Amino acid sequence: KQEVTQIPAALSVPEGENLVLNCSFTDSAIYNLQWFRQDPGKGLTSLLLIQSSQREQTSGRLNASLDKSSGRSTLYIAASQPGDSATYLCAASSNTGKLIFGQGTTLQVKP
């Protein structure tokens, strides 16, 4: 049974810092791994999707990596801004396409 864990549960950084969010999964037989952002009371916004055959994906200030052998993914946020404050969720995709989510990391970027 796939389990996804995210560390840390919460993170507070000053504006401008680079930061890394961690995600680990127990079953390396994933099809893809997605990172999402969730703002309070809102839905999820897809940030990056890494196919199982890929090692990383980049979008703007975001870079996500995937290491299937170690069961880990990281989301790197460069030059953080207050607008980046949100909960970040990683999710591993099963063979049927369903997503198994971690508990999330709540990020606060202080001006």
Add this chain to the structure above:
Amino acid sequence: NAGVMQNPRHLVRRRGQEARLRCSPMKGHSHVYWYRQLPEEGLKFMVYLQKENIIDESGMPKERFSAEFPKEGPSILRIQQVVRGDSAAYFCASSQGQGMEETQYFGPGTRLLVL
């Protein structure tokens, strides 16, 4: 191209009533997923549907919950005889192809409160 739409956004029901949650996928998407987010918990998969077919319902509670995605119209998640423990945010997501190869796009959610 409108995103995934869910309605209602907020729903209040008394114990024992029925709740009907609707999800209209993005245009051109024929795959729909339902997830539930209980208070202080993460998102949990419930069911995966394609038009007129349930593909994976491994996350659905055995009783009182059902889902459909008819040929025409939105996908419906139906909860019969609601209990307080059903209070949660229910999200649907859609994708163009099979989810393992495609990004899932999420709706804004329906927040169900059972009194």
